[in-house]
Amino acid sequence: MNVGIKIDHAVKIYKGFTAIHDLSLDIKPGEFFTLLGPSGCGKTTLLRMIAGFNSIEGGKFYFGDRLINDLDPSKRNIGMVFQNYAIFPHLTVRKNVAFGLQNRKMSKEQIQAQTDKFLKLMKIDEYADRMPEQLSGGQQQRVALARALAIEPDVLLMDEPLSNLDAKLRVEMREAIKEIQNSLGITTVYVTHDQEEAMAVSDRIAVMNKGDIQQIGTPKALYQRPENLFVATFIGRTNVINSKIYKDASGVGIVTDEGEKVPVAALIPELVEDGQEVVVSIRPEEFVIDQNNTKGISATVVYSTFLGLNTHYFCDLDNGQRVEIIQESKIDDIIQNGTKLKLDIKTEKINIYTKDGSKALVK
């Protein structure tokens, strides 16, 4: 139990197409690790390489110290949860959960006890003798999880396990998954394209795009200090604005279209020079609306959306660019469409990248 996973320079080639070029990864024992990315980024491919269902064209995969490249999937001691659950439709819930145990040298009593334990843990013991088709989606998901966990695997692999559930159930199930993973302390690799889901369950997340890892980090780090523009735009929502650096005796910062200097303390002075063109990523909540029109970037409200907790304002800047601003809903009236106002920036939170978006310029 509780092994780490080490991937060393993995390569995956599909019919001449290189899906994963050169990928290395270190997952700690007991960690809840998520592979996150848009569809086609290689996250499921990588998971299936760990599981043994995809061939490995290059690199080394280790569970702990054990090289598993050529190990048959059935001998890797993994628990896997599939997107479509892959529950055996011809077996009862109990037999589904017991399936993996029957492939081991265990007595009937042991199998029975172990099966009961996991049926209870996943709160499906009352459905033990039903056929899978009589269960709801959420219940089937629980069966799939119980079945994967019952064999007490070294690693738990989950391939978009919640994507077939409705929104409310998805939130409920992800809490259940997180809780069980915490209590069992089993090393888990989780694949999803839903960044909110990833942030909710993971200890660490690897953001992938086009077969490469863009950034590995905690949910907080990924959201607040994305290492490049792709991560900044993929995780959460953000406004991307072109700007210029100023660097003089007073310090460093960015210059707005109107020529106003906005100091940014987090900028790394050694990486920037005066007049350098950059892109700035400002999340909607990092704007502050200044209705008194004193300082900041000029903007005009185009329309607004009231969502209860927050109100979203969509504004056009003077250069015509549309930006989104989120403000905690106030008891006063919603700002009218057409209102001219100024937008202040929470400079400690924003991120600044080189013009091509590949490199962060803030600490």
Next chain:
Amino acid sequence: MTRKLKKFDFWVVASIVVLALYILFMLYPMLKVLIQSFVDSETGKFSLMHFQKFFSQPYYFGTLLNSFKVAVASAFFALLIGIPLAYFYNVYRIRGAKTLQMLIILSSMSAPFLGAYSWILLLGRSGVITKFLEGLLGITMPSIYGFKGIVLVLVSKLYPLVFLYVSGAIKNIDSSLLEASANMGRTGLKRFFTVVIPLCMPSILAAALMVFMRALADFGTPMMIGEGYMTFPVIIYTSYVGEVGTDHNFASAVSIIAVVITLIVFLAQSYATKKTTFSMSAMHHIERKEAKTLPSILMHIYSYGVVAVSIFPQIYLIYLSFRKTSSNGNAFKPGFSLDSYKYVFENMGSSIWNTIRICGGALILIIIMAILISYLVVRRNNAINRVIDTMSMIPYIIPGAVIGIALILAFNNPKFPLVGTAWILIISMCIRRIPYTIRSSVAILGQIPMSIDEASESLGAGKLKTLIKVTIPMMLNGIFSGAVMSWVTLITELSSSLLLYTFRTMTLNIAVYVMVAKGSDGRACAMATILTLFTVITLLIFNKFSKDGEIMM
């Protein structure tokens, strides 16, 4: 490349074994036929004389045209009858729909030659209906022999194929499509032709091809009712075993021509299907609704009328089997008796046992092969298995008589003496039936997501264990319904077994044919009835155990 060569696993062995079997029992025999067709019968040297003979003499060449006419006409009328029947059955409420469907299926499930035989007894020169009409009303019936008779028999046996195919397609039409077209003002007949028919087109084409192929290759019907109207399966058969001078080489040449022609038709159909194909899967099936009174009555008359006409010959044979006959069994006498059955059980009992052991053996082999091959094709997609996939389709285009000849040419030798054994019948039945069973198994397996296998493997089950504990049980329902159809086809197989049987390996179906040929009508009817009983029992078993009542052809 760090991954080592794949281990020598079970599926690699399976691929090699299956490939070897195909080469030995299909390619090698067909190669023999090909070689024989180019050999001069007398000198044993290379020659095109058989092909010249075939294409230069209208007597032979005409059989090709005849076969074509029969197949086209059969396909046309089978569609004409089968499509409306399927539409009425699936869209409107018909009283006794379940029974109706059973009867439709039942009417397709006997050897076509039996239909021909029964029609002769009814409408032939001395048929009961002919005599009745002549004697009572002075009406002379048009002759049942020749082209018209062949087409009548084949259509009444083959329209159920169209019915089943098109029913399957209509079941896949989402009811919202019909509602949408009604919403835009298109209903009734116009909707049937512009929405329903195009949506069913792939299935209609598939059904048309099936009917065409079966009609083209059918041998018993033209033999029985064709009289002077020769089709090429008859030529193949008579030139192989004919009373007047057999010519194996010429039979081989006609076989080759037959295969080439079916191949062309098959490719044309594949092309047409590709152009019309699309995938459908209904979220809301069409619910059968009550039609207005008059149309409803007409639909009932139509549906039950068609079924009555097609099933009546079979029932008439059953009736005849209980009639008193002359002592040699040739002529019917007034009154009823069980003498025909007594004779059959006393003298022909072995043919019942032969049917069970030969067809049963073939069925088991077919199921095993179909599971293996469909798994290889669907789950282990590599070069060898793609070759196997293509090979598995070849028998689809080889007429039964050709398979019979090929097997004789290949295995009538002292090194591998299979001719005369039960094995050669089993092999020929396997070859003939396997393409259909594989197609349905491939379809079933294709619907089982790969992740189910992977789940099993991730839980520690090896490849073989996964197959036995997970894949096969999941395929079972589909395999079972396919097996029912296979069983019925096997017990009514004639065109290749008639060439391959011996006295010791005679099945019921062949025995009926032999009895009919001898003119022993009562006994033939008794055996035909036993055969029908086999079919009915099979269908009842099927209905009891099948989940959804779908039959796969």
